[in-house]
Amino acid sequence: MSIPARAVAASAVAALLVLVPASPAGADPAPSGSAHAGSWVWPGGVAAVVRPWEAPAHDYGPGHRGVDVAVADPSSVVAPDDGVVAFVGTVVDRPLVTIDHGGGLVSTIEPVASDLSPGDRVARGGVVGALASGGHTAPGALHLGVRRDGEYIDPLALLGARERPVLLPV
Secondary structure: OOOHHHHHHHHHHHHHHOOOOOOOOOOOOOOOOOOOOOOOOOEEEEEEEEEEEEEEOOOOOOOOOOOEEEEEOOHHHHHHOOEEEEEEEOOOOOOEEEEEEOEEEEEEEEOOOOOOOOOOEEOOOEEEEEEOOOOOOOOOEEEEEEEEOEEEEOOHHHHHOOOOOOOOOO
């Protein structure tokens, strides 16, 4: 390959890397082959994103650290995956449920009114509560936030709704 051809190839690879949205450090949703990748169920019972994930430029920057999803049945918000309830209560102006799924994954669903208690086991697709009011979500929607090892990640890969970017050969 001649020097100009190498420069063109390097420029093409650099352009592809620029076009792929950057995620914050550690924000890769789920590595290929992960037990969690694409295995979660939609907590609202329907696969409809009302507001997508918006990665912040830095830890304290503006963004949307989760996804807002439509709710099919307001009385039946479900657990996205098996886990143990870590928190149930009101934060600021909205009731929420936090579930520890193991492997460093923790989800928070809000606004959700629930009769569960910390320590209760929940099953994937099992009802955890009912849609409530409060927070920033549109009426008829809930917010699903996910952290892996303390860092917020885009939940869509866990829900099987986001393809992983693949670099093509030059």
